[in-house]
Each structure stands twice: as C-alpha cells, then as structure tokens.
Amino acid sequence: MKAVKKLRSNLVFIIVSSIVVVLLLFSTIVSLIGFFIFSDTIKSVYANTTYHMALTATTLVNGNNIDTYLASGGTSVDYKQSENYLDKYCDRMGLTLIYIIKVDTSDYGSFTSVFNSVAKDAPYTKWEIGYQRDTTNQEYADTYKALYSGEIEYGTIYRTNNLNGAPPHITTLVPVKNSDGKVVSLLCVQRPMQELIDSIQPYLTNVIVIAVVLIVLLSVLSMIYIKRQVVKPLRRITAEAQRFASENKSGEKMGADISRIYEISGLADAIDKMEEDMLVYIDDLTTATTEKERIGTELALAGKIQENSVPNTFPPFPERKEIDIFASMSTAKEVGGDFYDYFFVDDDHLAILIADVSGKGIPAALFMMVTNILINDMTRMGGTPSQILEFVNERICEHNKAEMFVTVWLGILEISTGKLTYANAGHECPALMTDDGEFKLIKSKHGFVIGGLEGTKYKDQEMTLKPGDKLFLYTDGVPEATDSDENMYGLDRMIDALNSARVKDPEGIISAVRDSVDDFVGDADQFDDLTVLCVNYNGPDPDNSRTLVTDAEVDSLPEVMSFIDGFLESVDCSMKAQMAFDLSVEELFVNIAHYAYPDSDGQAEISICKNGDVVSVTLKDRGIPYDPLKKPDPDITLSVKDRQIGGLGIFLVKKNMDSVEYKYEDGHNILTIIKRI
Amino acid sequence: MKIDHIVKSGSMTVTVSGRLDTTTSPELESFLDNNLSGITDLTFDLADLAYVSSAGLRVFLRAKKAMTGKGGMKLTNVQSGVLDIFEVTGFTDILDIES
Numbered sequence: 001m002k003a004v005k006k007l008r009s010n011l012v013f014i015i016v017s018s019i020v021v022v023l024l025l026f027s028t029i030v031s032l033i034g035f036f037i038f039s040d041t042i043k044s045v046y047a048n049t050t051y052h053m054a055l056t057a058t059t060l061v062n063g064n065n066i067d068t069y070l071a072s073g074g075t076s077v078d079y080k081q082s083e084n085y086l087d088k089y090c091d092r093m094g095l096t097l098i099y100i101i102k103v104d105t106s107d108y109g110s111f112t113s114v115f116n117s118v119a120k121d122a123p124y125t126k127w128e129i130g131y132q133r134d135t136t137n138q139e140y141a142d143t144y145k146a147l148y149s150g151e152i153e154y155g156t157i158y159r160t161n162n163l164n165g166a167p168p169h170i171t172t173l174v175p176v177k178n179s180d181g182k183v184v185s186l187l188c189v190q191r192p193m194q195e196l197i198d199s200i201q202p203y204l205t206n207v208i209v210i211a212v213v214l215i216v217l218l219s220v221l222s223m224i225y226i227k228r229q230v231v232k233p234l235r236r237i238t239a240e241a242q243r244f245a246s247e248n249k250s251g252e253k254m255g256a257d258i259s260r261i262y263e264i265s266g267l268a269d270a271i272d273k274m275e276e277d278m279l280v281y282i283d284d285l286t287t288a289t290t291e292k293e294r295i296g297t298e299l300a301l302a303g304k305i306q307e308n309s310v311p312n313t314f315p316p317f318p319e320r321k322e323i324d325i326f327a328s329m330s331t332a333k334e335v336g337g338d339f340y341d342y343f344f345v346d347d348d349h350l351a352i353l354i355a356d357v358s359g360k361g362i363p364a365a366l367f368m369m370v371t372n373i374l375i376n377d378m379t380r381m382g383g384t385p386s387q388i389l390e391f392v393n394e395r396i397c398e399h400n401k402a403e404m405f406v407t408v409w410l411g412i413l414e415i416s417t418g419k420l421t422y423a424n425a426g427h428e429c430p431a432l433m434t435d436d437g438e439f440k441l442i443k444s445k446h447g448f449v450i451g452g453l454e455g456t457k458y459k460d461q462e463m464t465l466k467p468g469d470k471l472f473l474y475t476d477g478v479p480e481a482t483d484s485d486e487n488m489y490g491l492d493r494m495i496d497a498l499n500s501a502r503v504k505d506p507e508g509i510i511s512a513v514r515d516s517v518d519d520f521v522g523d524a525d526q527f528d529d530l531t532v533l534c535v536n537y538n539g540p541d542p543d544n545s546r547t548l549v550t551d552a553e554v555d556s557l558p559e560v561m562s563f564i565d566g567f568l569e570s571v572d573c574s575m576k577a578q579m580a581f582d583l584s585v586e587e588l589f590v591n592i593a594h595y596a597y598p599d600s601d602g603q604a605e606i607s608i609c610k611n612g613d614v615v616s617v618t619l620k621d622r623g624i625p626y627d628p629l630k631k632p633d634p635d636i637t638l639s640v641k642d643r644q645i646g647g648l649g650i651f652l653v654k655k656n657m658d659s660v661e662y663k664y665e666d667g668h669n670i671l672t673i674i675k676r677i
Numbered sequence: 678m679k680i681d682h683i684v685k686s687g688s689m690t691v692t693v694s695g696r697l698d699t700t701t702s703p704e705l706e707s708f709l710d711n712n713l714s715g716i717t718d719l720t721f722d723l724a725d726l727a728y729v730s731s732a733g734l735r736v737f738l739r740a741k742k743a744m745t746g747k748g749g750m751k752l753t754n755v756q757s758g759v760l761d762i763f764e765v766t767g768f769t770d771i772l773d774i775e776s
Contacts, residue, residue, distance in 0.1 A: 557700050579758045580730060582698075586730045590699045636767025640741050648766055649731035655765045 011234070014220050015226050019318035023218060027211035034207060039200050046196050047156045050172040053093050054154065054189040054416060060085040063178040066114055066185045070102065071239050083115055090117040096169060097124060097190035100176060105148055108141040110134050114185055123166060147175045148183050160193070161176075168193040197589035210276040233259040237268055248282060251275070306335050306365055309340060309372060314507065321541045322415045323350060324613070326506035327533040328514060336529035337364025337406075338475045339372050343380070347612020348415050348674065351379045354473040354533050355408040356427065358449075364529075367404045371450070373394065375410065385410040385423035386458035389450060393425070393458075396451040403453035409473060416540055416609045416616035417672050418465040423458040425450045428479070431472040431498055434465070439472060439498040441491065464665065467539025472498055472509065477530030481517045484524040489517055506534035544571070545609030552621055553605040554593045560585060560606060564617070567608050568677075573615070577677040580656035581617065584673050586630070588619050596623025596669065614658075616674040621667060627662045629654075680708055682707075687748075688718035694725030697733035706736045709743070719749030724754035729762055741772060751775060 008014075039648035059081050061311040069079045090098045096119050101111040113127040127133070135141045153174070160168040171190045175183040240254055254268040307329070316325055327340050337357030345351050353375060357364040374395055376390045389410060396406070409430060426449035431439045447458040460539035464469070474494070481489040494513060501512030510532050517530065539545075548563045564585050568578045585606070592604045605620040633654070635645045654660055659674040678701035679693040689712065693705060713719070719740065729737075737752070744750040751773035755763065763769050 554699055555700065561698070576758060576761070582728060583730050583762065586698055586732075590732070637770070640738070640745060640771045643738055643742075643771065645735050645738055646731075648734050652731050652734075652762065652766060 003315065010062065011224055011278060012226055013233055016223050020215055020219055020221050023215045024306070027207070027215070031204070031207040031211065035173045035200070035204060038063075038203055039196075042196055042199055043158075045104060046191075047172065050155050050156070050170055050189055050191050051174070051261060053095065053191070054172045054174040054187055057086060057089055057098055057173055057189060058176050058187050060089060061115065061187065063176045063184050066100075066102060066178075069114055070112065070130060079129075080591055082274070083117070086115055086117040087177045090119055095119060095189055095191050096122040096167075098187070099190075100187045102185045103135075103144045103148065108135060108144040108148075111186075112233055132212060134486055135518055139187045143173055144186065147173060147186055150175075150183070152560050158193070158485075168197070170196075172661075199676045224368065224390050224592060228262050228381075229259045230264060233261075233264050233268065237264075237407075240275075241271060244271075244278075248279075250279055300458065301472050302362075303331070303334040303366065305371065306331075306339075309369060310339050316342065317344070320415070321613075323413075324506050324536040324538065324539050325352075326510050327531070328510050329531040330526070331360075331528070331529045332477075332526045333361045335362060335365035336360060336592060337368045338477065338529035338531035339368050340473070340531055340533045341376060342533070342535075343376070345380060345382070345412065346614065348614040348616065349414060350413045351410070352413060352471075352473070352533070353408060353410040354427065354475060354531060355406050356475040356477075356529070356531070358530060360406050363402065363404065367402070367406065367451075371406050371408075375408065379410070379412070384460045385412055385421055386432070386447075386460040389423050389425050389447065390456065393450045393452075393456050394454065397454040406450040407449050411471075413465065413535070413537070414616075415611050416614070416674065417618055418467070418469070418539065419462065419536055419672075420465050420471070421460050423447060423460050425456075425458060426452075428474060428476055430474075431495060432463075432504055433470040433498070436468060439470070439495055439502060441495070465537040469537045470502070470509065471537070472513075472534045473533040473535075474513075475529065475531045477526075477528040478513065478517060479523050480528055481530065482524060483521050489520050493520065506536050509534045540607070540609035540668070541611070544611065545607060547605060547607040549603055549605045551622070552589075552592050552596055554590060556593070556604075557586060557589060560589050563606065564608060567610075568615070571610050571615070571677070573677045577615075577675060580675060581615065581673075584653040584656050584660075585617055585619070588671055588673070591649065592619060592621045592669075595626060596621045598624070610677075613676055614674060615677050616671060616672060618672045620668045620670050623668055625664045627663050627664070628671070680705060682708075682712065684712075684715075684716070687716060688720070688728060689713075689716045690720040690722055692725070696728040697726060697736070698728065698730045699721065699732040702732040702736045705733070706739065706743075709736070709740050713740070713743055719744050719748070719750040721750075721752045722754055723756065723759060724765055726756065726759055729759050734762070734768060736760040737768065737772065749773065 027492060054460065057347070069076065072079070074080075074083070082653045086098050091611050098117040098193065099113060100115040101113055101214040103111040105539040110132060113131040113133070114129060116127040118124045118126050135144065139157055143157060146152045147155055149651070155173040157171045157173070169190050169192050171188055173186050173188045176185045176187050178184050186579050209638060212266045219289050235256060241253060243251060255272070255567065256269050258268045259265050310327070310329060312327075314326055317323065321414070325342055327342075329336070329338055329340060331338070337360055338355070340354045342350060342352045355368070355371060355375070357367045358373065371392065374392045374440060375388065378391050383391070389408060407427040408425040409422065411420050426442060426445070429441045429443055432442050433439045441510045442463070444461050445459065448456045478494055479489055497513045497516035498509060501509045504512065513532055546563070550559055561582060564581055565578065568581060573581075589606070596602060602621060602623055607618045609616055628650045631647065631650055633651050634644055653673060657673040657675045659672075660673045678693065678695035678697055685691045695701070695703060721737075741750055753775045755774055760769075760774070763772065763774060
C-alpha cells in the first residue's frame, strides 16, 4: 500500500500516467470516429454493388410473365431458363440467395415465392414456386410498401442478429416491373457480410497497434525528458535545501543550467541566492545576538551594583530602637535613576534622602551613582542639608555636559530630640503622619533641582518629629504611575493608601502603597522608576532616656542634679563629662527657676537621653519666651575690677557642650544641649 | 557643701568641700560677708571641692573684688575639673590659683 501511495505521489508517474490516459482517450476517440467513417463508406460501397447485382438479376426475368409462372406452377421452359440463369448468377456473384416474391399488397403481411435460387453452401432450403410465407418483420413490410408504391428505387436491409443460425447478411430489394412499368414483384438479393467484416478487421487492428506503439513511445520519451529536466533538478534542489537547512553552510552552486525549464532553473538560482543572503543574515544575527547577550549580562550586573549601592538590608539599624526604616526601589529598566539613602552621620544624627535623576536607563543610572556618592560623602563631612545640597550642586554643575539634573530631598534627623532639618531640591513633598493623625503632605518651598543652575541656594527647614510620627518619601514614579487607559495614580490615591495602613510599621506602609499602585496600574508596563522610603520615629530609646518634671524653683535643683547624675552614672559617663552636664543643666535650670515664671509658679521638664556616645538634655518650660543664647558672651579678658559678677552661666554652658540650641515651639521654651561623653 | 575656716592673725584659710552650686553658694557668700573684716590674706583650700557652677564663680569673683586693695587672695589645691572651669571662664587670669 505504501509503495502504491508513494508511486501515486511520484511526479514521473503522475505525468506519464496522465499522458497515457490522455493518449488512450484520444486514440480511442480517433479510432472510433475513423472506424465509423470507414465502415459507413465500405457499407455504402457494398450496398451499391449489391444494388447493381440486383438490377442485373432483374434483366434475367421477364416481368410480364410473373403471374403466368405462378399460375402454371413454374413448368414453362421460359421459367426454367430464367431459374437456371438466376441460379448461375447467384453462384458466380458469391450471393447466398436470389429470390423473387409477389407480395400481398393489401397489407404487405405475406408474400408468395416466384423464383428462389440458393447458393450451394448456403444454409437455406429452396422455396418452391407458390410457397407462401408471412413477412419476416415490419422493416421488410415497410420496404415492400415503399417499393410497390415507387417511393424508393431499391431497399437495403442489414441483418446481423436474430438470424436463427444464418450468417450476417445484407439484403437488397428491387422492384420487377412489367412492360407497362408496373411493379409486379420484388427481386431480393441476399449477400453475406463476411467480406465487409473482413475488410474492417485489419483496419481496427492497425489503429490499435499504432496507438499502443505511439503511447509507449511518447510515455518513454516524456519520462526521460521529465526525469532529466524536472525530477533530477528538483531532487538536487531539494537535497541542497535540506543540506543547507541542517548545515547552515554554503555549498556548491547549483547554477541556472541545472534544467532547460525556465521555472526550475529560476528556482535553483533563487535557492543559490537565498543561501548566500541567508548566510549573511545568519552572520549578522549571530553577531547581534552575542552583542545583545553581552549587553544584557552587563546590564544585569550593573543593576546588581546599583541595587547594592543603596542600603537594602532591613532593619538597617537593629540596635537603634529610636527609628524604624523601610525602603523599596524598583526600576522601570534594568538600571534606573532613582535612589534613596540613610545613614548615621554621628550617633545622634540620621541622614535620610531620596532622589530622582531626570530620564531613565543607563545615563540616569550613571548620573545617579555620581550624585549618590557625592551626597553621601558630603553629608558625612557635616553641614546642614542646604549646605550639602549647595556644595553637591556646584560639583555636579562643573561637569554636567549632558544637561541632566536630579531632584533631592535631604533631611537630617536628630534622634535624641526628633528635630528634622531638611532641604528640598525640586523633589516631591514628603508625607508626614504626626500626633497619630492622618498622613499629610508637608508643603514647603522647593529649591531648584541639582545640576540645573550654578550657584543655586537652598534653604534649611525644620520640624520636630514626635514619637510615633511617620515620614514617607517617594519619587514621582508613585503619583505618575499610569494604568492602561493613561490615567495617573495621583497623590490623593497615595495619601489614601498611606492612611489605610497608617497604624502599620514602615514595611507595612510601603507594601500597602506598592500594592495600591500595582492594583491601579494593572497590566500596563512600569513606565518610571518607583522608589519609596518610610521612617517611623519612635522617640528616644526608653532604655537610654529619662524625663523629669519638677517645679521650676531653685529648691528643686538637688532633685534635678541627682536625676542627671543618676542617669549619667547608669551609662558610665566620665567624671569630666558628668561635671560639664551638671554645670550646664544647673545653669539652665536656675535660669528657668529665676526668669521663666515671674508672676506665678510653673514647672520644667527635663529629658536626658543617650544615643551611642552622645548625650543630650532638653529643658522645656511654659514660661515667657526667652532665648538665653542671645545674650552676648562676657568678656573674660577684663580685669577683676571690670568683670561683671553675673552672666557666666550661659557662657559656661556653651563652653562645655558640643551643641546648644534654643527654640520656642507650641508655647514652650525648648533648650537642647548635646555632648559626646 | 561644708565650710571650715582657720583664722591666724589677719590671714584666713577657708576649706570648701563638696559642691558649690546655686543652692550652696549663697551660704559661702554670706559666710564671707560675715568673716572678711580684718582679713588681709585669704586662702581657699579647694582640695575637696568637686564642683563649682557659675553661682560659685560669682562668689569667688565677689571675694576677689572685696579683697582687692585689702590684701591677697589665693585658691589652693584646685582639682582639675574645677580648674577647667576656672580656665574656660578666664578666672585663671584674674585669680591666684595653685593647683
């Protein structure tokens, strides 16, 4: 079956068998047409000669005497003579029968035999004169009638079947007329058709033999031609195509002379050309792919480096209970231009920053790395956020050929007091949750972006974080996150998401915001880098801080002193530092006792806390606003005579402490002193 | 704070021990106000004075002013912590201090 199937789909087989079928059909049709024309011609010639034989036979009989012959029963000499002529004529001309009959003209249904000559070897019995018989069939009856009426000159009847053992024959009938021209009887000549058949047979044989020879010859020729010009070239092309597909190497050219058929030589040519083009293309593609892979690997590595250039272990300062921080940065491409950072400048000061470089991808990432390192280094060297940003701006502007810029929010949080000093270089306003309320944006004046303009000045701004306050920083990737319908996420949604998670820790808050952004964006691609940072200020570490509230009177001083000493002794403070704190706290507390409440009694709140090796003390009172630091320092070079008796207290505080700051906030005088112990 | 004093023919040695602060210095101040008459040579023995605040400095400055023109005043056995305070405030320039 398989072999048959294969044969059926073989090109040579299909073409040759089609040719054979077409030729067979053609030769059959031509033979049939030839056969019919030939046999028609032979038949008409045959019928014509038979007719002339019959005409000749009529001359042997005298038509005037037919009735006389019948009446006398054929005994006359005249009859015998005619009968003798007819018998001889029948034999010599190779006829089977000659008979003359008188037909009953009433219905042509029967006739009476007049003469009847039978050839010697014919299988017939002679009819005697006067023998009556029914007409053989309707064809004979119709012919009889036509002849008697003179409609036709003669009739011809072919008989090839229903012969009851007689051979196929042709019967020609002619009328026998008397001298008046009246038809008196019919003379019928029966001639065998063997001669006719004998002459048609060889014709048929010849036609068939010639057709077969032609078919075989044409098949073989076309088979050879197709094999040479079609099949072999096609096989060669197929093999070449398969070889090329598996090897992908150039091979021997097939060339256009593979076949004389234009379509096939064209195909070979096209495949040759395709191989050449394909090799060039494969080569290009391989180079491009290798290059792409290399860039991909490098980018992935660059992404890793960038990811690790910002702090990403949480919690970052497990030993510092005063703050919780969490941050997340996800870039739109492998590398990005956002960054955040947080680090302790000293034991009491935490720097927090978030920044967004203009643009995305590699240029932004390079710019980001430079800025990140600059800000980090500058912050560690000290200074306020505005000073740091101004310096960084100068440095960036010096080499900013690419006209890139970066927005930065930089804050420094004093852990012991919650004081947050910050400056904003064109960055988004952070959100703050304070007093267990809701998150709100801190709208403050922005400075210009960093890298934008040489000599830009920034302004420090301050606020005080209370224990439990949460600060949320973000880049514009959050409000500008876009869904598939080009809608922006916006600040309102961000604030809602923040408030939905306001009681959670920074990690929980960030995950709430990120989930909210992800839900909003849906299937749309992340368009911009997205960075968020959240700080929770827990207040001074309770293990390292204490607070005393006492009457603002000099009598409370021993209580205050033992409170301060008790704390400092518990944290292994040096004697010298302890004295410095004693001295400073005494001066400040006595100041409050003397001046804060001139007309009434009041209280003072003293908090002390230790962060690392830094101790800070804050004194608060609700008295009249008074900044003792404004008082000019005493001139300590004057002689005894000129020396003022008072005024040394604040001077001593300034001399003994690393930092002394005063502010008036919410009806409180707040004085903070800080010293490394 | 504890104040002891020895007077010997116009010269007085006052031993101040403990803490000389806002609450205690008025005591020293009134002691000096009451005992300086006829004294031409005043010596403070501060061997056991652990602490002095501006209120204490004020007392020393008043004493120095009071003694000016009457005779000498010196501070002896000053501990380093207290000495630091004297130095910071410029008192070492105007007081006669022996440590």
